[in-house]
Amino acid sequence: DAKTTQPPSMDCAEGRAANLPCNHSTISGNEYVYWYRQIHSQGPQYIIHGLKNNETNEMASLIITEDRKSSTLILPHATLRDTAVYYCIVRSPHGSSNTGKLIFGQGTTLQVKP
Amino acid sequence: DGGITQSPKYLFRKEGQNVTLSCEQNLNHDAMYWYRQDPGQGLRLIYYSQIVNDFQKGDIAEGYSVSREKKESFPLTVTSAQKNPTAFYLCASSIGQIRGRTANEKLFFGSGTQLSVL
Secondary structure, eight states: OOOBBSSEEEEETTTTTEEEEEEOTOTTTTTEEEEEEEESSSSOEEEEEEEEEEESSSSSSEEOOSSEEEEEEEEOOOGGGOOEEEEEEEEEETTTTTTTTOOOOOOOOEEEEO | OOOOOOOOOOOEEEOOEEEEEEEEOOOOOOOEEEEOOOEEEEEEEEEEEEETTEEEEEESSSTTOOOBEEEEEEOEEEEEESSSSOEEEEEEEOOOTTTTTTEEOEEEOOOOEEEOOO
């Protein structure tokens, strides 16, 4: 599975868009990009995932560059409850020997400030 | 409500004691996982199970054991061989494989168990 690189921390003003970057320069053609977040002392929560096209759901938008070597998670109107650690993960869907081995790095700690 | 439940939320272990962490899901998921999280760190995979009566070691399985006798349940035992057990333990589940291929790695996590050593 490709490794990812994220900034250790970011700040965002409440009500503004939070843009969280992720580099995955060694990603291969069949690897998906997943985003999870973890609020302190809770289990991680799935946010969104994508392969090539940009994706949007009720929580966030995922922008993947054309070469797929990086992506950005966008929280359009950040609230104080969005303060959490955000994990970017890339993974192949067909790795039967690696099923379940989602590799969580240290993620980005997003602090939303009033 | 469908979901995944871990218990207890807090657990204390004495030296030389085995303790078991419970994980139950009613999502009808085939795959279940155990992760360990140390303060300020990401998650590390301990064990995972793709289907009932089958499980595989993850990256840090030493000192741990699991069983998967029922689809809904995947208990984790922290044995006395685990010398540094203090951590936050997370259980997760996913749909698993369909026709031999990973269907969707959208994981659903429990709320975790904090294990400490007395």
